Amino acid sequence: MNSAPPYKPQTLAAILARGVIALAKSSDSARADAQILLAHALGRDREWLVANAEGFLNRPQVEKYQSLIDRRALGTPIAYILGSAWFYGREFTVNDRVLIPRPETEHLVDEAVAFLRGRVDPDLPKALLTVLDVGVGSGAIGCSIAAEVPNAAVAGTDASPAAIKVAEHNARRLNVHARCKFYVGDLADPVNDRRYDVLVANLPYIPSRDVPVAPHPVGFEPHQALDGGPDGLNHYRRLLTAAPRLMRPGGLLLLEAAPPTMSGLEALARAAFPMARVEARSDYAGSPRYVKVAS
Numbered sequence: 001m002n003s004a005p006p007y008k009p010q011t012l013a014a015i016l017a018r019g020v021i022a023l024a025k026s027s028d029s030a031r032a033d034a035q036i037l038l039a040h041a042l043g044r045d046r047e048w049l050v051a052n053a054e055g056f057l058n059r060p061q062v063e064k065y066q067s068l069i070d071r072r073a074l075g076t077p078i079a080y081i082l083g084s085a086w087f088y089g090r091e092f093t094v095n096d097r098v099l100i101p102r103p104e105t106e107h108l109v110d111e112a113v114a115f116l117r118g119r120v121d122p123d124l125p126k127a128l129l130t131v132l133d134v135g136v137g138s139g140a141i142g143c144s145i146a147a148e149v150p151n152a153a154v155a156g157t158d159a160s161p162a163a164i165k166v167a168e169h170n171a172r173r174l175n176v177h178a179r180c181k182f183y184v185g186d187l188a189d190p191v192n193d194r195r196y197d198v199l200v201a202n203l204p205y206i207p208s209r210d211v212p213v214a215p216h217p218v219g220f221e222p223h224q225a226l227d228g229g230p231d232g233l234n235h236y237r238r239l240l241t242a243a244p245r246l247m248r249p250g251g252l253l254l255l256e257a258a259p260p261t262m263s264g265l266e267a268l269a270r271a272a273f274p275m276a277r278v279e280a281r282s283d284y285a286g287s288p289r290y291v292k293v294a295s
């Protein structure tokens, strides 16, 4: 015998309002989150929700929506619930084994793309330009560069096998897989017998004691993607030791960090590349965000 109480059909507007109330405590954007999750549960867009606010939902639709709201109420980032995030104008698959790509990281792609386009040899316009993305995660940086620059060949490394699977999936999703190769391993170790026109890295740079824990949204992301050791610079210190022999002459090195670690990173880069132009650059909010080394 079925003991579930009889289902009383409810309108989309009523269900949405309940979702907003359920998220009010845990999210600063409760209404937008509730709408995005309802659209996702129904396989529709937000415009459709507005046009159908007085329509009725069936029990499976309401239950699916409620399960998404429950996850969000516990603090799970929207991108992990949806399984995707937008970066540099493209949709990437993400899961909780990879960092959710951030808008400020798009500066690295801007820099790399402008540099690579300027480096195309007019006599050999199809010659491959080589890019190494260390700590590739979801593949956001490397796959975006490959998508923007048709003659870029990208190598990506990550210490996390699960992240490499996501990067491979995204390369196929964006149809750049023929020019992207990914390797599990420490920093540049799997590919350190080659040289690159661009070396880009967004490695973990939060000092260990400051790594947030859930329910802080960043605490849902992999610890391995966040923890940069006691001063946040462990990974960059090691990468910069190897970097000079990884660069092609005249190549470009781009390293992202957080404002508190930027001066330390800049000093490390100057020591590793004493003859190069080393600059600290800011993000959209005006905060120091990445170091650029023109070798």
Ligand SMILES: C[S@@+](CC[C@H](N)C(=O)[O-])C[C@H]1O[C@@H](n2cnc3c(N)ncnc32)[C@H](O)[C@@H]1O
Binding pocket: 098, 099, 100, 101, 102, 105, 134, 135, 136, 137, 138, 139, 140, 141, 157, 158, 159, 160, 163, 185, 186, 187, 188, 202, 203, 204, 205, 224, 225, 226, 235
């Ligand atoms: C901050 S996330 C950046 C991910 C991606 N590049 C992005 O910008 O969205 C850092 C990445 O570095 C990886 N990582 C951590 N330690 C590493 C190491 N020793 N060697 C290679 N990758 C490492 C993590 O697994 C994670 O995917």
